[in-house]
Amino acid sequence: MKRLLILTLVALGLSAAPPSDAAEKKMGMMECYELALARSEQVAISDQEIARAQTLYTQALGSVLPKLSINVQEILQDSSSQSDGAGQVGSTFTQFSRPSVAVTLKQPIFKGFKEFRALKLAKVNESQKRLLKRNAERLLFQDVAIVFLTIVKIERDIEIFQKIIQVERRSIGELKERVRLGKSRDSEAALLETDIALNEAELERKRGERQIAYDTLAFLTGLTPQPQIDYGSPPVRDLKPLAEYAAMVEARPDVQAARDAVQLARGEVKIRQGDLLPQADVTANYYPYRAGFQRDIKWDATFNVGIPVFNWETVGQIREAKTLAKQAQLQEELTRRSAGTEVRKSYDGYVSSRNQFQKFQSASEKARISYNLQAKDFTDSLINTLDLLQSQQTWLDALRQRNTAEVQTWLDWLALQVTAGAMP
Secondary structure (H helix, E strand, O other): OHHHHHHHHHHHHHOOOOOOOOOOOOEOHHHHHHHHHHHOHHHHHHHHHHHHHHHHHHHHHHOOOOEEEEEEEEEEOOOOOOOOOOOHHHHHHHOOEEEEEEEEEEEEEEOOOHHHHHHHHHHHHHHHHHHHHHHHHHHHHHHHHHHHHHHHHHHHHHHHHHHHHHHHHHHHHHHHHHHHOOOOOHHHHHHHHHHHHHHHHHHHHHHHHHHHHHHHHHHHHOOOOOOOEOOOOOOOOOOOOHHHHHHHHHHOHHHHHHHHHHHHHHHHHHHHHHOOOOEEEEEEEEEEEEOHHHOOOOEEEEEEEEOOOOOHHHHHHHHHHHHHHHHHHHHHHHHHHHHHHHHHHHHHHHHHHHHHHHHHHHHHHHHHHHHHHHHHHHHOOOOOHHHHHHHHHHHHHHHHHHHHHHHHHHHHHHHHHHHHOOOO
16 A cells, blocks of 8 residues: 555656756746847848848938039140140140049939839838848747757656656565565566666656757757756647638738838839930039139039930840749749648647647546556556556556647647747
């Protein structure tokens, strides 16, 4: 009876979460994600892409605003042919040095609306880069969640093996006493010792997998060594209808970025088409200093108008831009359809894993009851050690499957949020 009481207490403890160690700082999933955000090179690259997009807007704005410059010029030439009786105009063109200083202002008047379209597209480009950064953050959260929950599963498996081995080690002494009394055979004790060795080997394998998973998490967070995680249950809220998750896809960052890509590609077509339209600009000069007969002419202005007549290269560029716009449209449709499929798969996966977890939870409880009954029969010498070990193995497998199903449920829940664009 004493042995049965011990086994029952251990059985109750197997499904309980381990007590938290208040003295040791542990990290939750969101803490790991925040560190991964600060550490991620991909997110940092996205920041630089946003900065680059902002500079492109500055460049586009510069094509609209006037350009002001100061030009200092001095022309040196052979003056040996200059005649002493030449007039002022002639001497100006033939003198050795002709210096001048000009303040030049150049203002575009019309470029086929290219500059205004470029300004608009520069803002769209910046918006797209911000969306791509958000998408990188979304995918990073998924990576962190997968590694984090992998550690959770391994940690729980380790707890199960440790407690099973603890029970078996307590049992081996009693079994040897039964062998001495002639109630059990030596082979039964050897069988139990073999099972202990196999479970210890599996425990070491799990510890190795845990270390590899922690190394992966350390790579993401940048912490070496990675502190232990705090694996409380993730917040799983009520499941919404599939239609609501499907509707959220339109707001997903990668889907919005794909729409921006279409707008950018179509805008590029219009910019290329602007090369077929007339272009006009004005250039004005103010001369603080000039030599010769032009010294009293303080300013001048030049109006330029260019009308394209034939440029086959521009036609080819327009066709190329239209092809790229069509590709962007197809890619946007593919991105939207793929996102919708991901949401449906994640939704179905969560519903399935949740149902599996409920079944495995019931099975593990029944396996625990069966093991306790088998332990009592073993104490009463109604069954042999092999029967008890088989019952114990069934219980162990049920517990591991329950833990795997529970962690998979959490993972599928988070995957549903990520694919729907709700997290992070």
